[in-house]
Structure formats: C-alpha cells, structure tokens
Amino acid sequence: MKRVNNRVMKAIRNSKGRFFGLYTAQGESVNAQLMSETDNYVRVYDRNAGTNRKLAKTSICGVRLAQQNFG
Incomplete structure (x- = not known):
C-alpha cells in the first residue's frame, strides 16, 4: 500500500x-x-475541465505552488 506524502x-x-499544479501517479496534471x-x-x-474532482491522497504524487515543487 502506498503512503500519503505529508510534504505534498x-x-x-x-x-x-x-x-496550484497537481500531479497524479497516473501521469495527469491538473490546475x-x-x-x-x-x-x-x-x-x-479542476480549473482545466471546470469540474469538482475527488482524488485519493495516495494518488497525488506532486504539487507546484508559488514557483516551488513539492513531491
């Protein structure tokens, strides 16, 4: 089982x-x-699609916020 990245x-x-930019383990990037x-x-x-999305915390692998990358 994959763990949640606390820094992200x-x-x-x-x-x-x-x-913020959100990167998933499936290779998707979302604003x-x-x-x-x-x-x-x-x-x-999701600003790209104009919809609300529900994501598992374990599927989030990275975030870009204020010109900094996390994860």
Missing part, C-alpha cells in the same frame, strides 16, 4: 484558496484549487 499534503493545505479534505480523499476544483 502540507503544501496543499497551505495553498490558502489559491490555484486545481482545494475544496475539502477527508482522511483518505481530497476534493479539488
């Missing part, structure tokens, strides 16, 4: 409503905004 999750929580968070999932607004 901390960066997402500290985004303060701003948009996202944090909506809500549970123990296992993160809900984000």
Whole structure:
C-alpha cells in the first residue's frame, strides 16, 4: 500500500484558496484549487475541465505552488 506524502499534503493545505499544479501517479496534471479534505480523499476544483474532482491522497504524487515543487 502506498503512503500519503505529508510534504505534498502540507503544501496543499497551505495553498490558502489559491490555484496550484497537481500531479497524479497516473501521469495527469491538473490546475486545481482545494475544496475539502477527508482522511483518505481530497476534493479539488479542476480549473482545466471546470469540474469538482475527488482524488485519493495516495494518488497525488506532486504539487507546484508559488514557483516551488513539492513531491
């Protein structure tokens, strides 16, 4: 079982409503905004598609926020 990257999750929580680049383990990149968070999932607004998405925390492999890469 893959573990959650705490450094990436901390960066997402500290985004303060701003948009950030989100990279998934499936190779997808999304311009996202944090909506809500549970123990296992993160809900984000996908700016590319204009929809809300629910992603497993274990599938998030990286974040780009304020010209910095995490993960």
